[in-house]
Amino acid sequence: MRYKVADDPTLAIKKYGEYLYDNLVIFAPSVEEFGGGVSSEAIVEFIDDGGNVLMTGGSNTGEALKDIASDCGFEADEEGTFVIDHMNFDTKDEGHHTLVVAEAANLVASPYIIGSSKSPILYRGVGLVTDSSNPLVIDILSGSSTSYSHNPLDPITSYPHATGLNTLLIAGLQARNNARVVFSGSLELFSDNFISALVERSTGGAAEQSGNAELARSLSAWCFHQTGVIRVDKTEHSLVGADSAPEYYTVKEECVYSVTMSELVKGEWVPFMGQDVQMEFVRIDPFTRQMMVNSAGKLTARFIIPDVYGVFQFKVNHNRLGLTRVAT
Numbered sequence: 001m002r003y004k005v006a007d008d009p010t011l012a013i014k015k016y017g018e019y020l021y022d023n024l025v026i027f028a029p030s031v032e033e034f035g036g037g038v039s040s041e042a043i044v045e046f047i048d049d050g051g052n053v054l055m056t057g058g059s060n061t062g063e064a065l066k067d068i069a070s071d072c073g074f075e076a077d078e079e080g081t082f083v084i085d086h087m088n089f090d091t092k093d094e095g096h097h098t099l100v101v102a103e104a105a106n107l108v109a110s111p112y113i114i115g116s117s118k119s120p121i122l123y124r125g126v127g128l129v130t131d132s133s134n135p136l137v138i139d140i141l142s143g144s145s146t147s148y149s150h151n152p153l154d155p156i157t158s159y160p161h162a163t164g165l166n167t168l169l170i171a172g173l174q175a176r177n178n179a180r181v182v183f184s185g186s187l188e189l190f191s192d193n194f195i196s197a198l199v200e201r202s203t204g205g206a207a208e209q210s211g212n213a214e215l216a217r218s219l220s221a222w223c224f225h226q227t228g229v230i231r232v233d234k235t236e237h238s239l240v241g242a243d244s245a246p247e248y249y250t251v252k253e254e255c256v257y258s259v260t261m262s263e264l265v266k267g268e269w270v271p272f273m274g275q276d277v278q279m280e281f282v283r284i285d286p287f288t289r290q291m292m293v294n295s296a297g298k299l300t301a302r303f304i305i306p307d308v309y310g311v312f313q314f315k316v317n318h319n320r321l322g323l324t325r326v327a328t
Helices: 040-048 063-072 192-196 212-225
Strands: 023-026 052-056 073-077 081-084 100-102 119-123 128-130 137-142 147-149 168-174 179-184 230-238 256-263 266-273 277-284 285-291 293-295 298-304 313-315
Touching: 023 040, 040 052, 052 212, 063 073, 063 179, 073 168, 119 212, 128 168, 179 212, 192 212, 192 230, 192 313, 256 277, 256 293, 277 298, 285 298
Parallel strands: 023 052, 052 179
Antiparallel strands: 073 128, 081 147, 100 119, 137 168, 168 179, 230 256, 256 266, 256 298, 277 285, 277 313, 293 298
16 A cells, blocks of 8 residues: 555556556545656556545545546535535534434445445535436435535535435445445545444433444445455356257257356455346347346256247346446
């Protein structure tokens, strides 16, 4: 791991046409322009080429990060704004209700991304919105129904940038090439103060340890492809009872198709135990689609070749929230 100041004149992510890093962490919310040969366009290109980025904004999010976020499908509110929640804030708040307590129930329903913690999250930062028409964007953590994004020092004279459950605190992206981006609107979410803090709700109740530490670990592990990564190791097809594939199949014959898949767990590849993988037998459109039976990572489907002549393909296209996309 290497640490660099965002405006370091020697900053570079590529040398001799090769990337120097697989992952980038950008904890420089207010940066307006990167140093060296790095630019917003270069980081977007890094993502397009399969790199992963974890970055944080804030109430003073600079144009450099806003440009990257915009290309990834999310948008941060204007300078000076915070997420405000008059019903869900911590007692340590200084009076503007910007020290928001976000409940674990508002996290995306994927343990691959957010882990298993059920503790509340402390958050102070800018509000985000995402493009609802973009299927690659993930709303990782949203505000409550009483939250909104605005400058706490200004009167509200127009409709806020984001309100209610549309107010996002953390957004993510998994691109079609499986590159991952996580954008938190709060740098403080990752700070020692918030990680070690006790959450004391304004509505009362017992103080409890914040879930920031667990969430930070889970987000970084997912973003950097340490969790939620699967692959196809092997594919096979044959007639039922045969050991190898025939030269061609004839209509009404019974065929068996199998796929061996693995999942990366704690740095080691282990059999993937998912039970919702489907296969298709395709000639332009699928003529057969069925669920595969998983036996210790080997997924199998048996079916009758349809009574239609033509060139067919066996296909698996597995796309589930929090997991890398795999296709055969």
